[in-house]
Amino acid sequence: MTNLQNCLDSCSIYVGTYSKYNNGSLYGKWLNLSEYSDYDELLTAMYELHSDESEPEFMFQDYENCSFFEKLGLIGESYISNNIFEIADQINGSGHDLEIFEAYLSCVGKMDFQSVYDGVMNYYMGQYLDDETFAQYILEESIAESLPNYIYIDWEATARNLMYDYFDSNGHYFRN
Incomplete structure (x- = not known):
């Protein structure tokens, strides 16, 4: 067996918003999921990133090394499951x-x-x-x-x- 690592270590998402995209801007930032302890902390970081919008509608314009989570329907262009961190914890503890x-x-x-x-x-x-x-x-x-x-x-x-x-x-x- 290989050395166990956090299964979110290399899972990154590029977070923009639909409003910015529709206005011709791709402004956003790559966020590595392993840098957040849970979904709420990630959500807070996304709101801080797009604090210039009153109610940002997040758009995940790209993601890397998340194919397992994508196949399970836990991540997509406009969606990330609030269970993704719990599922990662289950995998990490398995x-x-x-x-x-x-x-x-x-x-x-x-x-x-x-x-x-x-x-x-x-x-x-x-x-x-x-x-x-x-x-x-x-x-x-x-x-x-x-x-x-x-x-x-x-x-x-x-x-x-x-x-x-x-x-x-x-x-x-x-x-x-």
Whole structure:
């Protein structure tokens, strides 16, 4: 497993307003989400940034490294979920990197965060180079180490059959 880091460390949004945009200005600022402890603190920073407007309608003209949150519908051009920091805290406290959650979501398709979280926590099997390495690990865990050395296992065929019960993305394996 790689070193765990705050999953918001590289997630940045460029915050402008629709009013400025409609008047020909792209004025805004890049905000890194990891610099804020919660949604309210982020919201305060956005209001301070656009304090020249009485009721700014925020426009997220660009965002970087937020694809996981975008796929979950937590961030978009004119929307950022007030749950994004709670979800990031759950990921950060899970013992797994964001990459694993992204891999699971890639395997199962669109679903809500709680389903993704439960899937990772219940079905994640680890990271392996390929199906054969994964199959060998799974079977060696369940077969006694005292098997005679003259037994030959076709790991490629075994992996092919084993993968009916598992799926993977980017080397991360999950029980099906």
